[in-house]
Amino acid sequence: MKKEIGFFQRIYCYLCRVVLYVGIRIMFRPRMRYLDKKAVKAYKKKPAIFICNHTTLYDGLFAFAMFDDYKCNVLTAKDWYEKPHIRTIFEGNRIVPIDRNGLDTSWLRTCVKLIKAGESVCIFPEGHRSTTGDLDEFKSGFTLLAQMSGAPVIPVFLSGEYSKFIGPRKNLLFGKPEMLSEQGDRIPADYLNEESERFRRIMRELGVKSKEIFGEKACAATTDKEVETA
Secondary structure (H helix, E strand, O other), X not given: OOOOOOHHHHHHHHHHHHHHHHHHHHHHOOEEEEOOHHHHHHHHOOOOEEEEOOOOOOHHHHHHHHOHHHOEEEEEEHHHHOOHHHHHHHHOOXXXXXXXXXXXXXXXXXXXXXXXXXXXEEEOOOOOOOOOOOOOOOOOHHHHHHHHHOOOEEEEEEEEOOOOOXXXXXXXEEOOOEOOOOOOOOOHHHHHHHHHHHHHHHHHHHHHHHXXXXXXXXXXXXXXXXXXXX
């Protein structure tokens, strides 16, 4: 999330963003595919909530670079945000800290304001990295944000490897923008949890389509264990 910062820090943060934007595309050679390209591209001019599966430490920076055209603010763990050597960069870019272990809901208020201002948000709804490559349970924070802001949810399935310059490429498959279903007589908490599970099923289906589009071998997930032993 952008804050009021000095001129030189602003220039420094901008240069870091450009380097990351270009570097990610050159280094990991990402491939992007869409179930409905026209519908997704429309959100370069209006806000949406992007949700992604999460398997490695690279995912946050990757999403930050790949969704830059959508004016997308990426949620990142507060403990990472507050690391002294990277906080200077985060403060001057579209990064929103979230306390994964506490009850602080300031991120929610911040994201609602960002969406109302015409910017998008990217959330990893599992709330942590999966070490198996499979989807863990989705937290309901993103559905609450969708309910409060009225923004659609766009699922994005990440697959492939973070191989630098050569080897397997990183893949992104964009699903179709989806609005929350009608609440009806359901209890609010149950409604949000049910919607979270619905989007988890959508993401699973997106994973299957990803294998069909990119090939099963190209979609092998990279877990933290694999990153650590590489």
